[in-house]
Structures are given as structure tokens and as C-alpha cells.
Amino acid sequence: METFDVDVDVDVAVLGSGFAGSIAALGCHQLGLRTVLIDRARHPRFAIGESSTPVANRVLRDLAERYSLPRLVPLAKFGPWQRAYPQLGCGLKRGFSYFDQPRGQPFSPDRSHRNELLVAASADDETSDTQWLRADVDTFLAREAAAAGIPVFEGVRLGAPVRDPRGGWRLRSDPEQLAIHARFVIDGTGEAAVMARATGAAPRLERLHTRSRMLFSHFQGVGAWDDWLRDHGGDVDSHPFRCDDAAQHMLLDGAWMWLLRFQHNLASVGIAIDERRFPLEPAITPEEEWHGWLRAHPSVAELLANAELAAIPGRMIRSGRIQRRAGAAAGEDWAALPNTAGFIDPLHSTGIGHSLCGLERLLDILGQSWARPELAERLNDYQRIMFEEIALIDLLVDGCYRSLGAFRAFTAWSMLYFAAATTYEHRRAAAGSDGTRYDSRLWFLNADNPEFRAMVATLHRQIDRGRLDETAWERTVADAVRPYNRVGLFDPDAHNLYRYTVAPE
Template sequence: MQQFDVVILGAGFGGSLTALLLDRIGLSVAVIDRGTHPRFSIGESSTPAAGYLLQSLSQKYDLPQFQPFCKYGSWQQTYPDIACGVKRGFSYFAHQPGQPFQIDTAHSSELLVTANLSETLADTHWYRADVDEFFAQEVKKSNVVSLDQTQVELQRSDGWEISGSRDGEEVFLRATFLIDASGAAGLVPRALGIRPQTEFATRSRAIYGHFRDVKLWDEVLEQSQVDRSDYPFACDLAALHHVLQEGWMWQLRFNNGITSAGFVLDERQTALDWRQMLARYPAIQAQFAEAAVVAPEAGLVTTGRLQRGWTECAGPDWALLPHTAGFIDPLHSTGIAQTLCGIERLVSVLEQHWKKDSRREQLADYSESLQRERALIDRLVACCYRSRFDFNLFTASTLFYFAAATSFEYQRSQEQRQPLLLCADDSEFTQTVGQWLELVSQLEQQFPVPQDEISQAVKQAEQMLAPWNRVGLFQPEVPNMYYYTAAPELEPR
């Protein structure tokens, strides 16, 4: 039986990166995965914060092979064969069922928020099949023991005993510490009987897949003679959102011809399927007229409720990575950044407190940090769902996210702090988001709402966000067109 300091369950990019970082600080590490790479995976939209965090980790722990992934230009120069997409920012388009997409001079059905100044400096969409395989291959080049296609059972006994089988042979490992990077499988909390969290403000489910031959939204707009001269970037080079009566749709384009797309539907309101949703929105249906599903092999994925979580996320000899600890919704592209933020904190705890009595307390703080981040993301997302019935109100709700994101970036770069993701440790901000959620929930219940009341609410949102509004939110020169909102270029310490 092999003995390791740390065993990690799951070899996605999060588990693989954690293994490499722990190897760098001198711990003996093994990674176990029930599958193999390459494989289909959803969760592909990066952000400025994610790029900064990956750059910081790769510099601090001397893993330069990961730095090119932080920007589209360096990625293309260094790894042109690893598929990805350009992400200049976020674009949103509001639709009405059964009607063509409509605009006006005030851009009251359009919102574009720029996150970077050029395509070279752009963030990226990660084609996870390629990216996760690259991270896993880097693990195999290192001192880390890597076991794929391995089913395991867990037993806690003065540490952990991990038993299973691989290629017909029995596998036995012992670990002082166990990290669960298995995502929704939640192997460790299930083995420990941890109670799941069930109370969330957000209620959504998804239908998604990877497609070929999805028509550019820009082409649909061109054919409809929509003036796009005010747009700060080509709207498809973004995390593109169609905002719908029933929920919303994401579209992320990769440079290998594949588009990640999915409907995320408000569980409180609808049970429609993919075809029914397309039939209700003619402009989106035009995008998918010639599209074909290419992954997963079994066809489109239809989920139950997306929201999940555990009431404990770490203990004296175990910890969950963020995506295992819980998930809310893909609306604000928080997944990659949240994973990297959690990895940064967890590796720091193990590096500084590995053989100290303080490790238990530090891991309790780590568990609390994941729950605070999850709670804030839940509120930020729920605000947008509750305000979908009016795009001006929805836009105001999205600006709470952008205020949180840019404040996080500023604190990391300018104030030399390491806040929780989206400033989830700022109690004043989290309370403010909670107050906004209460307000938009009340307005949703009153639907239809007079426009003067909507306008008053938007003004109130601007006042509420003033302490965190560092980039001119609510007051763009062109309505709903934000030409640059990111913090100054982040420099890792």
C-alpha cells in the first residue's frame, strides 16, 4: 500500500493544478480519476480575475507552462493546437417570445460590457476537453502519481484508505489528507455523511451541448439591418447571453468551429425543452437552423436543478475544491475564477500549516470562505433572474456583479489585498446585494410594474452601488455600451 501526504480525487484542471502546486511545496501527491482525457466538459468562460489568479499561481510556484493561458494572444502564440475562444467581455440581448429581435436608439434590449482592450489581451473561453487534457498531461510529467480509469472506495482510519481497481488490478493507497475535486459526485462529503445544502435563492436547470454550424449572432443582426456601430467589440467574441422570458441562453465560440450553447431556465416558471425554446424565439432559431450537436456523444444534456452545495467544505484531514463544494448557475462566468481562488487559499493553508496545530482552524476558515462566496454568487444570480421581466432592471442587476468583479480586481492589484472572490468578505457589500434582491423580488411579484417605478429602482441601484462603482457603471457615454470596465492590468506580487 502506497502512502501519500495528499490524494486528490478528480483530474479536471482544478484537481490537476492543485496536485502540481502541492508537489511544488514538497508534498507527496497522487491524483485518481474515474475517467480519462480528453472528455466533454462544460464550464468554459474565463474572466480577468481568473487570468490574474492563474498567472499569479504559475509565477509563485514556478509553473510557467500555464502563464500563456491567461490571455488569448499568448495562448495562440504558445499553444495554437489547444482550442479556445476570444472573450472580449459580456454581451446581452433581450428577446420577447414569438417576436423578431428588436432594438431602439437607447439600446434598451442590448448590453455590452468590455473586459479588455484588444483581442491580444482578451480573456478566453476554455475548450475544456483540450485544456483539461493538457493539465492532466503536465501531472503525468511531474512527480505526482496519476491513476485514471480508477474506481475507488474511501475509508477514514487515522488518515484515509483508498481502495479500488484499475485495469483489473487492485489499487490501495493511504493518504494523510484527501482533496475532493470530483465535482457533483462529491465523493468525500458523501462518504462522511455531510449534510447537503438545500436552500438557495436561485432555482434553475439547464439544457446544453456543443454544436457546429451555429450562425453568428452578428450575422443575424446584419440580416435584420441592426446598427452595430456603437458596439465596443464584435458581439460574438464574448460570453453571449440571450435574455428570455423563461431564463437565458449562453453561447461561447471556440476557434475550432465548435460553439458551447445552453438554455438555463427558471425552474419556477417553465419545463420547456430545447426545441420548444427555439420555436419561441425566431432570431435564436435562425442561429441554429443548420446547427448539429457534436458533444456529448449521447446528445444534449438535460439537468435537474443546478443549485447544490455542502454545509461543510473542509475538515482536519480533508477539503473540497470549490466546484465540489457547490454550484449555483453559469450566468456570471464565476466557475474558473472561483476554482482558482479556492486553490490559491487551500494550497497556501497546506504550505504554511501542514504540520501545525493551526491547520484545523485554517481549514475551517477555508470552508467558511467557500460558503460565503457561494452565498454571494447565489444572490447575484438570483437578482438577475428576478429582474428578467424588464431589461433595464436586469441590466441594473448585472451591474452588481460587475461592481463586485471590478472591486475584487482593484483590491488585488491596487490595495495588495487577497479578498474572497467578488468581495464576498465585504459584509456591507453582501448586505447591499441582499437588499437589492429583496427589492427586485418584490417588483417581480408586482408585475407588470410601471416604468416610472422601474426607473426609480434603477436610480436606487446606482446609489446603492456607489461605494463599489470604480469604473463608471450606470453612466456610459452610449447607453448600455461599456467600452472598458476592467481594473488596471493586474500584476501578480
């Protein structure tokens, strides 16, 4: 990963060495395609997007096995990760936890768990999901690519890709130290969406409902919510897992906060804000805004009372509206990875799982159809599927934002996500025709099922009409979810504490 002065001719140029770009490069290399990997940044660098899920881990393991990348297998579960790579920052994630934090009031522990929701994924710590300290994980994967013999170029400022008269794309760095002719480009540049821009496809934001903006950083010394609950008479012994070992959500008024804990007392904490209710006010600094949210939610403020910004990134980061959707996700000789095709929101931690599912689909297409006449048509399908998946994620997330402030309505709407995720997991576990466990007919989060998509869209239109009676609404959603409810969602005897929802291996 040094400075260079080169002119190369390759089959595939992967732009962006986030975890998805690096695994894409490794996969292409294993398919026998001459591959390069290029990033404008240098590892290690801060990145957000850290909470994995059962889907993400299943696909990561399957990709590692299918493309003979055994060194990636331990990353798919907490126990093996700890033994193989203790140096890579990681956190234990047993599931999702949610706590209702009304504005201006302390959290009020309730023995019947009416204001909390815990959904366990895995049965134990050993097989558990993880929080990825992305600076470490992304560095590791980029180094794996370099160790495999893939030329990895970091710190490169690319000019806009242009069509090459020989076919494919011409990529040049600015200043001109690097020139690449690539037959195919995989775009993993995220927000930059280099290829969609190069092809002139305008972003299609108007298709998205969710409107949220982010305020976040990494912190040292965040308190344990499990301790807070214990100290205030909460019934934590009934929890299916320690509620801090989770993608932890504090539901605020018009926003929600995530807390993802890594080892060594480090945590990723951020607030995802409904910008319809709280538009960004540039006159207020990110720090002032952060403290304003804490003041309005006193129990959360107690949890963060001794927290300090971690050295990296060392500041509060604030975004404008975070949703994006590129105008194109593929052409006949390029394809965008999911986070480049579009992004909705951190809610439900769909990012890593979607990235890996899309990558799996793309590698399957390239493996089967490289240089064959059907490639363009299959890439067109890839794009169509990607946009359907993004549209479904958008509805699943937006319904939650519209339910903020009504805990039962929020819980009911989240069950649509859990139904989608667990249905996808179970169908995937049952599929796998040729030993790869991959079935191209299954789309992320059950998005291949038109009835499921239509059901979510119909319910979303109802939520859009305004607040409904919470009991009636719960019943409506529970009825709609029934055909996809394999794990006892809405079971009144569960009292909002769901144990072990992951599909069997």
C-alpha cells in the same frame, strides 16, 4: 496513466482531475508534498464550464508564477495561448454581451441600444480572456501533472474514503487494484462531493435561492449574431467589441441562452431555465424541449437554423435543478475545491474564477500550515469563506433570474455582479504584499465586505417582493452600487456599451 496494482502512501491525494484538481496537484507537488491525482474518467472527456473572466485569468497567472508553473502562464491570455498552444481548443472572449429576445417576437435592433448590453473586459484580443474547450484544457493539465512526476490514475472507481488508524484517509479502488493512504485529501470531484459524503455531512440546498436547470450541448455551424444584427439594421459599429467574441447571452422568457464560440466553427450553446416557471417535464425529450424554446424565440432560431450537434458530446444534455451546496467544505485533514463545495449557475461565468480563487487560498494554507497546529483552524476559515462566497453568488444570480422579462431590471441587477467583480479585481491589483499578488483578506467577488453582502441581500429582498418600477429600481441599484462603482457602471452616456472594465496590471 496506465492500469495499476499499487499500494502507496502519500501526503495529498487529489480526487478529480478537472482543471482545478490538476492545478491543485501541481501546486501541492511544488510545495514538496507527495501527491497523487485520481479521476474516475479518462482524458480527454467532455466537460462543460468554459468561459473565463479577468479574475480567473489573473489568479491563473499568479498561481503559475507563485508555484513555478511557467507552462500554465500562456493560458491566462488569448494571444500567448494561441502562440504557445494552438492545438488546445480556445475561443476569444472580449467580454459579456446580452440581447433581449421577447417570446414570440423577433429581436428589434435599436439605435440607442436599449435592448442590448455589452460589457468589455479587456482592451484588445492579445490580452483578452478566453473560452476553454475543457476536454483539451483538462487533458493538457492532467498531462502536465503526470509530466511533473505526479502519479495520475485515471478510470478509477473509488470506494468511499475511510479514516486510516494512522491518521488521514484510506482510499481504495473497486475492484481493488489501487490502495492509497493519504494524510490529506483534496476533493475536486464536483457534484460527487466524495469527501463531504464520506464525512456524513448532508447537503444544504435549502440555503440557496436560485432554481435553474440546464439544457445544452456543443454545435457546429452556429450563425454569427453580429452578422444578423448588421443584416437587420443594428448599430454594431458602436459595439466596444464584436458581440460574438463574448460570453453571449440571449435573454429569453423565463430562461437565458449562452453562446460561447471556439475556433473551427464550434460553439457551446445552452439554455438555463428558471425551473420555478418551467419545471422539467420528463415526458418531453431534451431535443423536443430545445426546439420548443427556439420556436418561441424566432431570431435565436434563425441563428441556430443551420447548427448541428458536434460529434462530442453528440447529444442534448439536460439536467434537473443544477444548484448544490455540500454540507461541509473542509475538515482537519481534507478540503473541497469550490465547485465541489457548491455550484450555483453558469450566469456570470463565476465557476472558473471561483475555483481558482479557492484553490489559491487552499494552497496558501497548505504551504504555510502543513502539519502545524493551526491547520485545522485555517481550514475551518476556508470553509466559512467558501460558503459566504457561494451565498453571495447565489444572490447575484437569483436576482437576474427574477428580472428575466424586464431588460432594464436585468441590466440593473447584473451591475451588482460587475461591481463585485471589478472591485475584487482592482483591490487585488492593489494588494500583493509579498510579491505573490495574493492577499488572504480578499474574498472572491468582494464577499469579504459585509456591507456589500448586506446591500445585495437587502436589494434581493426588495426584488423578491415583486416587480418594481424600472426607472426607480435602476436608481435604487445605482445608488447602492456607487461605493463599488469604479468603472462607470450606470453611466447614461454609455448607452449600455461599456468599454474596458478590467483593472490595470
